Amino acid sequence: MAQIVLDKLSKRFGDGTVAVHDADFTIEDGEFFILVGPSGCGKSTLLNMIVGLEDITDGDLLVDGDRFNDRDPKDRNMAMVFQSYAIYPHMTVRENMAFPLKIKKVPKDEIESRVADAAKILELEELLDRKPANLSGGQRQRVAMGRAIVREPAAFLMDEPLSNLDAKLRVQTRTAIAKLQQRLGTTTVYVTHDQTEALTLGDRVAVMRRGEVQQVGTPRDLYNEPANLFVAGFIGSPAMNLLPAHMEGDELHLPMASVPVPDEMRTRLRGRTSDRLVAGIRPEHFEDAAFVSEEEGTHMASFTAQVDVIEWMGSELYAYFTVHTEESREELKEMAEDLGTVEFGSEGPQVVARLDAGSQAAEGKEVELCLDIDRIHLFDAETGENIQNPTGETGEVPAVGAAEAATPA
Amino acid sequence: MNRRRTSDKVFWAGGIVIVVVYALLPVVWILSLSLKPTDEITNGKFLPQDPSFDNFSAIWKDPQFPSALRNSLGIALIATLLAVVLATFAAYAIVRLDFPGKALIMSGALAIAMFPPVAIIGPLFNMWRSLHLFDTWFGLIIPYMTFTLPMAIWTLSAFFREIPWDLDKAARVDGATPFQAFRKVIAPLAAPGMFTSAILVFIFAWNDFLFATALTSTNRARTVPAAITFFTGSSQFDFPTGQIAAASVVVTIPIIVMVLVFQRRIVAGLTSGAVKG
Numbered sequence: 001m002a003q004i005v006l007d008k009l010s011k012r013f014g015d016g017t018v019a020v021h022d023a024d025f026t027i028e029d030g031e032f033f034i035l036v037g038p039s040g041c042g043k044s045t046l047l048n049m050i051v052g053l054e055d056i057t058d059g060d061l062l063v064d065g066d067r068f069n070d071r072d073p074k075d076r077n078m079a080m081v082f083q084s085y086a087i088y089p090h091m092t093v094r095e096n097m098a099f100p101l102k103i104k105k106v107p108k109d110e111i112e113s114r115v116a117d118a119a120k121i122l123e124l125e126e127l128l129d130r131k132p133a134n135l136s137g138g139q140r141q142r143v144a145m146g147r148a149i150v151r152e153p154a155a156f157l158m159d160e161p162l163s164n165l166d167a168k169l170r171v172q173t174r175t176a177i178a179k180l181q182q183r184l185g186t187t188t189v190y191v192t193h194d195q196t197e198a199l200t201l202g203d204r205v206a207v208m209r210r211g212e213v214q215q216v217g218t219p220r221d222l223y224n225e226p227a228n229l230f231v232a233g234f235i236g237s238p239a240m241n242l243l244p245a246h247m248e249g250d251e252l253h254l255p256m257a258s259v260p261v262p263d264e265m266r267t268r269l270r271g272r273t274s275d276r277l278v279a280g281i282r283p284e285h286f287e288d289a290a291f292v293s294e295e296e297g298t299h300m301a302s303f304t305a306q307v308d309v310i311e312w313m314g315s316e317l318y319a320y321f322t323v324h325t326e327e328s329r330e331e332l333k334e335m336a337e338d339l340g341t342v343e344f345g346s347e348g349p350q351v352v353a354r355l356d357a358g359s360q361a362a363e364g365k366e367v368e369l370c371l372d373i374d375r376i377h378l379f380d381a382e383t384g385e386n387i388q389n390p391t392g393e394t395g396e397v398p399a400v401g402a403a404e405a406a407t408p409a
Numbered sequence: 410m411n412r413r414r415t416s417d418k419v420f421w422a423g424g425i426v427i428v429v430v431y432a433l434l435p436v437v438w439i440l441s442l443s444l445k446p447t448d449e450i451t452n453g454k455f456l457p458q459d460p461s462f463d464n465f466s467a468i469w470k471d472p473q474f475p476s477a478l479r480n481s482l483g484i485a486l487i488a489t490l491l492a493v494v495l496a497t498f499a500a501y502a503i504v505r506l507d508f509p510g511k512a513l514i515m516s517g518a519l520a521i522a523m524f525p526p527v528a529i530i531g532p533l534f535n536m537w538r539s540l541h542l543f544d545t546w547f548g549l550i551i552p553y554m555t556f557t558l559p560m561a562i563w564t565l566s567a568f569f570r571e572i573p574w575d576l577d578k579a580a581r582v583d584g585a586t587p588f589q590a591f592r593k594v595i596a597p598l599a600a601p602g603m604f605t606s607a608i609l610v611f612i613f614a615w616n617d618f619l620f621a622t623a624l625t626s627t628n629r630a631r632t633v634p635a636a637i638t639f640f641t642g643s644s645q646f647d648f649p650t651g652q653i654a655a656a657s658v659v660v661t662i663p664i665i666v667m668v669l670v671f672q673r674r675i676v677a678g679l680t681s682g683a684v685k686g
Contacts (some may be wrong), residue, residue, distance in 0.1 A: 055579050073581045080582045086575035090597045099593075100583035147583070 001166045002154035002187050004050060008059035011211075019045040021211045022059070027189060027204075032181050035191045036198035037208035038234070038345055039337055044159055046208070050189060050293070051078050051157050060141045063154065074103075079148035083160040085140045085148065087132045093119075094128040095144045104151075118150045121180070138169045145180070155187040162197065174201060195235050199223070207231045209338060229331070229384040232280045232377060233339055238318065241351045243326035245279035245378070252376070254279055255348065257303040257323035259373050268388040269378070277387075278329055280377035283318065286353030288361060289368035300370035310363050317355045319367070324348045329381050420604050436607035442654035447560040464655035468640075474656060476628040477636030483662065484546050484632060485614035488553035492610045493603050495554070501591060501599075503562070504569040505577065515566075518559035526556060529647070530623045537624055544626045552624075553614040561606035568602030569595070611667055615660070633660045 004027040011020040021043040027033040035043040048054040050061060052073035061068045068076060079100070087096050094115055101111045119125045122142045132140055141161060148156055161177070162170045178201055181188050192198055198205045199219040207214045207222065207230070215227040219235075225233035232240045242254050251258045252265075289302050311318040325348050332349075353369060361367040378388045442450065444460040452458075468474045519681055533552065534543070542548035572595060580590035596603075621635035631639075637656050640649040 051582055053581070072586075073578075074584045074586060076582075078582065080579065082575045082579060084573060084575045086573065086579035088576065088579075088594055099580075103584040103589060103593075153585075289669075 002063050003027065003185065004189070006046075006050075006059070007062060009046070009049060009056055009061060010058035011042070012057045014309075018211050020049065022212050023206075024059075024334065025206060025213065025216045027187060030185045030187055032178070032188045032190065032201060032203045034205040035189065035208060036195060036197040036205055036234075039193055039194065040210075041208040042211040043099050043193075043208050047157055047159055047189060047191045050155075051080050052076050054353075068326060072154070072383075077151075077154045079151050079153040079156055081141075081144045081148050081156070081158040081161045081164055085144040085161075085164075087140055087143050089132050090255040092129050092131055093135070093143050093146075095122060096132070096143055099149050100147065100151045114150045114152075115146075116145045121149065121183075122146050137165055138173065141165060141173060144352040145177075149180070149184065153186065155189065156181070158188065158190045161190075161193055163194075177201065196237060199235065207234060209234075225386070226280070226377070227386055228336055229278060229280070229379045229386075230338070232379065232386070233335055234402035236282060238283050238352045238354075238375070239339075240280045240282050241349070242332055242379075243279050243281070243323065243349055243351070244325055244329045244332075244381075245277045246275050246327065247277060252279070252378075253329070254301075254371075254376075255323035256305065256351070257301045257371065259301040259371075259376075262299075262373055264374065264380075265376070265388055268280055276329065276381035278332065278379040278381050280379060280386075281351075281371060282375065283350075283352045283354040285375040286319075286351075286355065288355045288359040288369050289370050290372045291356045291359065297370065299303060299372060299374050301373055302368055302370045304366050304368050305351075305353075307361050307363055310361060315357055317357050317359055317361070319353045319355055319359070319361045319369075321353070322348050322350050331381050331384065337382075439654045439657050442651060443658045445651060447647070447651060464651040465659070468652050468656050468659070471640065471652075473628050473631070473636050473639060477631055477633045478639060478659070480546065480628075480630055481615060481632040481660070484553070484630070485611050487546070488557070488614045489552045489607050489611045491550065492554045492557045492561050493607050495605060496558055496565050497599065497603060498594070499558075500562050500565035500569055501595065504566050505574070515563075518562050521555070522559035522563075523592055526552070526619055530619065531621075534623055543624060544630050546630050548624050549614075549617075549630060549632070552620050553610070553617065557606075557610040557613050561610060563604045564609070565599065565602045568599045568605075570684075572598050581682050593628075608671050612664060615664060 006023050006025055006027075008022040009020060010018065012018050034302075035046060037043050045054055049056050052068070052071060056069050063076070090100065091099065097115045097118060098111050101114060106114075116125075119128055122145055124139070124142055124146055127135065127139060127143075132143065135143065141164070144161070158177075162173055165173060174197060190197075190201060192201075198207075199222075202219055204216060204218055205222055206216045209230050215222060215231045221398075222231055222235045225286055226235060227288075229242065233242055245252060245254050247253070247261070250261050252261050287300075292300060305319075305321040305323075307319045307321050309320040311320075354359060355369075359367070377386055379385065380387050425674050441457055443464050444456040444462070445452075446459060446461050446463060449458055460660060470499075502508075503514060536541040542551070576594050576598070577590050580585065580594045585593065614638070615632075616634065617632070618634040621632045622638070625631040625635060628636075633656065637653055640652050
């Protein structure tokens with residue numbers, strides 16, 4: 001049990017590169033906390049700083065009020081699960097799990113009972129006398145977890161523990177880890193590059209980019225109120241559509257349509273405006289015009305799009321189309337590099353819309369779509385800051401709002 | 410298809426037989442010589458007509474052979490132990506730590522390995538005499554260790570490089586001190602490398618003739634290869650060929666035992682299963 005306070009933690013390497021810059025947040029006791037970001041964003045370095053495998057250049061690390069900066073990893077009472085699992089190949093599963101206890105000189109019978117308990121929780125009982133070479137990937141992963149939980153540590157630190165598992169096992173293990181953490185109630189810091197893992201597992205999530213923490217919040221906060229362009233583009237799958245936009249008088253010019261600025265949006269903008277805006281629209285805030293009732297239609301802007309590709313998922317349908325615009329935003333390209341997304345086609349930005357599964361939209365055909373004006377995010381292209389949040393406060397995930405409320409016309 | 414496989418087999422089997430015969434013929438010849446009585450030595454026959462163990466009992470009666478064997482064993486074992494322990498620490502530090510001059514140490518070590526030992530024999534002889542290391546065990550252990558360390562460091566650092574660094578880190582997080590992590594996790598995994606270097610160091614020290622003749626003068630530290638040259642025949646005109654052969658056979662036995670014992674420990678793929686590859 002531990003509360004971990006990161007007070008302006010920074011890490012500079014010998015060659016001058018800054019891996020982590022001013023990480024400043026608190027991980028509460030018993031919380032499942034996620035560090036997420038694209039590769040090279042400093043999330044693993046930050047985790048290693050917490051566990052003591054990397055020195056802290058600046059700032060303070062406080063665990064339950066004690067300064068931990070210079071404490072040896074062995075004295076931090078934290079358990080770590082490595083991406084590579086790092087189980088000891090010359091020891092059996094039992095010896096692997098007993099290793100941290102043996103080092104601590106725990107009495108033999110207690111070691112036995114604790115290993116037996118952990119093995120039971122993780123369903124490793126049958127495998128206790130096997131060597132790691134004879135285990136499958138999923139089993140090795142569980143041994144690594146077992147070695148962490150036998151210690152009853154103050155905190156679990158996990159460095160992408162699922163990334164070496166195949167897709168199906170990953171989802172199963174993800175649920176198992178969530179259950180385990182709830183059951184043990186131990187503070188957990190979990191590093192991942194996968195935003196789905198971050199949203200599904202985390203009580204709270206810190207999104208990192210290039211060594212800087214972009215936003216810390218609950219998964220809902222991050223999804224509904226991304227603080228900036230990067231968080232908006234990173235969280236959510238399919239990703240939020242980010243399109244160049246600008247304001248002209250009472251009209252917001254989007255590549256596909258010009259929409260009147262609603263009063264609410266104007267209030268939230270509080271006069272902040274810029275010629276260089278980026279509009280963020282989640283795929284679920286589009287709908288096939290045929291499924292939008294007249295009443296709902298008042299908050300919607302409609303436009304016609306030529307569909308390039310359809311992805312039919314059974315319960316929903318994703319339509320991809322290209323919008324044509326003269327405007328471009330260099331900032332978006334730079335961000336796409338960080339996110340590792342690739343833009344195909346140079347004609348203009350590609351947009352994805354989530355439509356009702358009954359939509360008649362077809363590849364190569366035109367379809368009339370509606371777009372929920374109230375749900376548009378606006379970002380300052382230069383600073384990336386979110387200058388108006390459609391929800392304004394932490395609210396329900398509006399993910400299914402448009403599709404469910406729609407009544408077929 | 411089948412026929413080609415058979416011809417392949419014949420080809421490889423034939424090749425192996427030729428190599429084995431070529432390598433073992435001198436050994437068998439020495440064995441045969443050691444079993445021949447004195448009057449048969451020059452008869453040119455491959456097999457002894459009247460095999461006897463006279464040569465073996467003769468060398469054990471000669472006071473210098475048992476003491477030389479004791480010196481050889483002691484010196485080779487201590488040199489092996491020291492070289493392997495020092496090389497293990499050095500190689501681990503070189504692989505795991507980042508310090509200036511790392512490349513220089515590695516290439517320096519290689520340079521020492523290429524240095525011709527005979528070039529330093531003269532100065533070493535004088536130094537050892539003034540340092541009172543001449544004709545002592547340590548007088549031989551030091552050069553043996555020095556000349557085998559580079560090779561041992563290179564071998565072991567190759568092994569350490571194969572061991573995932575995450576294992577050190579995991580051990581440290583699991584509560585181990587750096588030395589505990591090394592002793593309980595890393596060293597057991599590097600064992601094949603340690604045995605490989607041990608065999609090589611032991612063979613070097615055991616077979617060395619140059620240092621052994623130059624740096625010893627009595628039975629105190631003279632090892633078997635040097636002692637053999639001091640064997641005398643039963644008369645002034647009688648060259649002790651049979652006894653030399655018998656001594657050679659006796660000194661080969663520890664090497665064979667050593668290789669057989671250690672080679673079983675050199676199991677490839679000991680680290681498999683540590684991390685997902």
